Structures are given as C-alpha cells and as structure tokens.
Amino acid sequence: MAAAEIAALLLTWTPFLAGGFAWNILISLVAMIIGTIFGALLAWLRLSGHTPLAHASLVVTELTRNIPTFVFLFYLAFLIPTEFEFSGQIYAFPVWLKASLAFSVAVIGFVSDNLLVALQHRERHNHAAALLFIPSWTTYLLIIVMASSTASVIGVGEIVSRCNIVIAAVGGNETMLWVYTYAICYFLVFCFPLNWAMGCARRRLLTRVGVPAL
C-alpha cells in the first residue's frame, strides 16, 4: 500500500476514530469521579479515629488493590443486567457505564492510599506536600485512559473497537498495522504533554517541600 493511500484511508476514518477516543476519555473521567468519591470516603474513614471503621476501610482498600480490572470488566459485563425495572419503567444499563464502574475500583484503592498521605500532610500544615496529590491523580487518570482501551472486549464502542470496525470494513492485511499504529498515536498525543506537565509540577512541589526528587 502506498503512503498516500494509507494517509487517505486514515484521514477518511479520523472523525470516527476520534469519536471513539472521546469515549475513552469519558469512560476514564467517569471512572475517576466515581473512584475519587468512594476513595476519598475510605481515606477519610481511615483517618477518622474510629478504630473498627478505620480498620474496615483499610480492608476494603486492600481488597480493591488486588482486584484485576480486566477480569472485573467481564464480571460486571456478565452480571449487571442490561436492563432493569424501576417503578414500572424499564431502563437500559449502558455498557460503557459498566466499564467505568470496573475501572473505578482501581481508582478507589489509589485515591484511598494517596489521599490519606495528602490529608496527613495537610494536618501537619505541609501544604506543598499535600498538593502532590494533584499531579499523582492526573497521572493516574492517564493510566485509566490507557486501561479504557480494554473496554472494547465487552463491546464498548471506543477507539479499539472502532479500529476493528474500520479494519473489517476496509479489509487488507496491511491496514491493520496502520490503523492500530494510528490509534496508539492518539494515546501518545493525549498522554505525553499531560504527563510532562505533571512531571514538572511534581518536581516544583518537591523542591518547595525540600525533598530530593524520587
């Protein structure tokens, strides 16, 4: 396949694939929001001083840390009904929300652990160290964005499943190579600048705290 041909092909499908990538970001953001709410609750409970509650939150955090997201994705896909009835009305449970829920479990563990450290710093009026939570949170968002590509296995119409649709529609063996590489570029373009900015933020905060960068 000539380079011009490949470029034309990718250009034709760009709106479709970009739409898929928007889903990746949406799924990840929803997962981060759900995970942050519950993770913050756990971190707060761990600090609350009620020993049984603090202990229980620690156990829940341990649990979420050891749940493999990929397997949990299948778990929710098979076990949450596609439709449910609520006061006589039938509602659909969208599959992307199942994916968000699956990813949010990993976020809960992350937020519970990292926010706990940040809150402890704040209690000691070590505000710069507490602020380190923000770059960590953003970096974790990037990890979830990359994990969101696995949502394709349960049929979410995000970028990887759209790649497969494009490949099926266009045919040809070399297409696969280029379409997948193109999809990887989306992730690189999105993650690289954010990751770099967060790295800078972290280093600046660390110098304010006076700890050597690690």
Add this chain to the structure above:
Amino acid sequence: MGRCPGFRAACLLVLIVIMVGREAQADRLDLIQKRGTLIVGVKSDYPPFGMLDAHGRLIGFEPDLAAELARRLGVGLQLVAVTSTNRLQKLEEGAVDMVIATLGDSPQRRQIATLVEPGYYASGATAVAPPTPRLSSWTDLRGKKVCATQGAYFNRPMAQRFLLDLQIFNGTRDARLALRDGRCVAWLYDDTSFAGLLADPEWANYETPLPSMMISPWAIALSAKEQGSRLEQMISEAVADWHRSAWLIDVEKRWGIRPSQYLVEMRALWTRRQADGGLLCARLENGNWPAECRHKWLLKSADVGGIQHFGLLLKEQTGLNMTIIYDAYDRLLFLRGLWITLQLMVACIAGSLIVGCLGALAAESGFPGVRTCVQMSAALGRMTPPLLLIYLVFFGVGHIIVSRFGWTFDGASIVIVCLSTYTGCAIVSALLEAVSVLKEQQPDFRLGWRELPQALRLSYAAVVASLVNVVKATGMASVIAVPELVSAATAIVAEQGNPEVMMNVLMITYFLLVTTVVQIFNYLERRIPELGRR
C-alpha cells in the same frame, strides 16, 4: 335383592370403570398391532423436515422416520399433520400414537410427555450473516447489533452468554429485512429453519459461518403414560440403531439438508466400544442408557454417582451450577486455563524484570545518546495501551512476518513480550530514579550488574507495584484466544449458561492469585533486608 338396585348399579359402574381403566392401561403397542396401523403426528409447515407435496401428502425427513418405525412394527402408517401448539395435546388425547414433530427435549416437556432418548436430530442457534466481514467465532459478535426473532428459546441465553446487543423483531420477515439493510451484523436464527430458507435465491449469498450453539435434541414423543413401556423401549432401540448404522445421515442427505454435526457426533458416540469390546451405549440392568449416552442437562443426581452426583445435587438443591466440579470436560478446561495463567504470570514477571534491568543498565552504560534513547522509549512504552500493542504485534506485525518469512508465533509468547515491554518500561523509569538518588548520596555511583540489587532495593515499592499490575493484566491474553483462565471461564459460560457461578469463580481465583503474588513480594521484602546493603 330388588331392595337395592342402586347398589347393583354402583357395582356395575365400578366394574365398567375398572374394565375401561384396564383397557386404557393396556399396552399401546398391543393396540397399534391390533389396529394394524401406526398413527404418527408430523409437521406440515417445516420443510424439509415435514411438509406437503404437490398431492397434499405429508412428506419429509420426519415422515420417513415414521415409515421406518411402522415397517419395524409390521403395521401400516397413517400420518396426521400437527402444529407446534397442538402436538402434545393430540398425544395426550390419544389421537396419535406418537409425535415426530421437531420437538426439542427439555425438562419441562418431560413433565407432560414421554420423550424417547436418544434424540433423532437436533436444532440450535446459528448466526446468519453476509459473507463479509467474515465471522470466525461467536465472540466476534460481542457487543454487536444482532437481529433476532421474538420467542426463540435461545435469544436470552445467547445474549447473556456472548454479550450480544439483540435487536428483537416480531417476525421472521422483519428480521430478514433488517439484516439485508445492514441494521445488524448477523441474524440469530434456528439452524434447521435456515435449511428451509436457503431454497430462496435471495438468501443464496448468506452464510452460517459459526457452529450451532445451545443444541436442543429433538425427541420422538409418546404420551406421559408410556414411560418405561414396551413401545418406548422399542422406539428407543430403533433410534439407537439408526445412529449406529448412520441411517439418519442417509435420510438427511436424501432431503438435501446440510450435514448436522449432531448426527456425526451421535454416530461416533453410539458406535464407541469399551475396553472389553462391548458397546459403550448398551442398556444397563435397570433398562436405562448409561449416563455418558444421555444428554448432560437432562441428567439428575439420581442417575449418576461420585463427584458428578454431588455436583448435580448441589445444582438441584441450590441452583448453583458448578460444572467445573462435576463435568470432567469443564474441569479440565478450567484447570488448563489456571495452569496457563500461572505460566503467563511467572513469565511476565520475569520478562518485565529482564526488560527493566537491561534497559536501566543500557541507559547507564555511558555510551553517548543511549540514555536519552532509553528514556524516550521507556516513556513511549508506558504510554502505549498494552491491549493495542498486543493487537498491533499479533495481527499487524505478526501477519507481515508470516507472509515475508513464514515464521509464526504463538499468542502466549506475543502477550508475554508485549506485557513485559509495557511493564519493563515502567521499571526502567523507577530504576533510573533510584539511580539518581543513589548518585546524590554517593557521587561516584555508577549502575552495573553488581549495583543492580541496591537500585532494586531502593525502588522496591514501585517495581513491585508494576509487577502486580502485570500479573493482573495477564487476562488480556484472552483477546487473542490464548486458552487461559478468562478464556476458559467465558467458554464455560457460553456452553453451560452459568455466568453467575463462573464469573464469581473466576473473580475469586484471580483475586487469590494476585493476593498470593503480593504476599510473596512482601515476604521477599522482609526476608532480604540485607539486599543491596553491602
């Protein structure tokens, strides 16, 4: 005596009732032979299994079976057209001796009729699809829009097992049109009905590329009273003979029906011999066929012994269908999946450490430009979703290598390489950060083989976090059909329809595996505090 005519009348009535009762209880086989005619209910609207010819006579696959039974009994044959709604009712009324009318065997129907084992044919769910894009397995349809016809027994279970996005239409015609207009990628349909549809030239282009699922065997039905009767025994023996002699396959061919996998498998099963030379499927002392020759889902705990008895009892009592306990095939599939997953986990941990350490060593080797190069690659590697990397290598690069050099790689090694690269990149970054801290502490520090443990010790938490993540991610191998734990679990769900049980088993197994790995790393951290502190 004239005093009590009522008593005499009552006696007479009782006598009549007893006589009639006896007559009704008399063997149906005797009745058929006395009558000299076998009356069989068959379909008239299900070509080519049961249909009307130009003269209005009932012909087809099922009438042929009826004729063969009449020949064996040495009596004449009378065929009666029945429909799906009235076939069991006619049987109960006694209007027909038996029904051979595309009747699927199920526990519910066994409550109201005697269904003869073994079955003589089987239907299942198939996917009718245009030739492109070519479907290679049912999982290709996961999450896709699939048309279906209202009321088919397999709609709901198939949607659950393969996570199909079903578009249910009221009639066959609507579903056909929707498929033709591309509103769905495939049409979930009964494989035996599709045989009749193929005659239509409009359907010549369509294919059924996938193996039939949810196979439901068709049984000859007798009235409920015939359970264990001579007639049942005789028919059961006849059907077994048909399987052994491949006569059913001949009849299938005669009617131009696409060869059914079920008949091929049944022929193999019914002709299989035991070590002593006797047939595997020979009647037991209690008159039943052995459990191996009966349909698995029709077995009750009382029919079998050992661990299978326990598993079926659990299912009957609690509804938990733990097929991996009592079904030898599922158990093997699951254990093999567990074994492959364990191997993948160990290989990925080792691979990630090797990539990480080699990368860090290369970066610190002091050659000009190598450090920047390694750091760039590590950053790139960390920002490539591993699933896309697996697809890219397996389908994209893999295909080019096969076509240019003829080398093939198996899926498992590709997954190990991809996941190790992804995780290795994270480890490189962690090691390099540790090295920069060490350099601040000891200005003459330089990373070499000997200093590696020291750097690993300092970055232990970050490295272990990456390794635990790669262990969790091994399930991704299922996307390219490596038969590991996730593949095994979804395959069992597809076959048995027990997602509640299997998904919980899978989740718990994986959780325990991950927890074990975490514990091992914690143990190592405690046991080797001297690591790197020379």
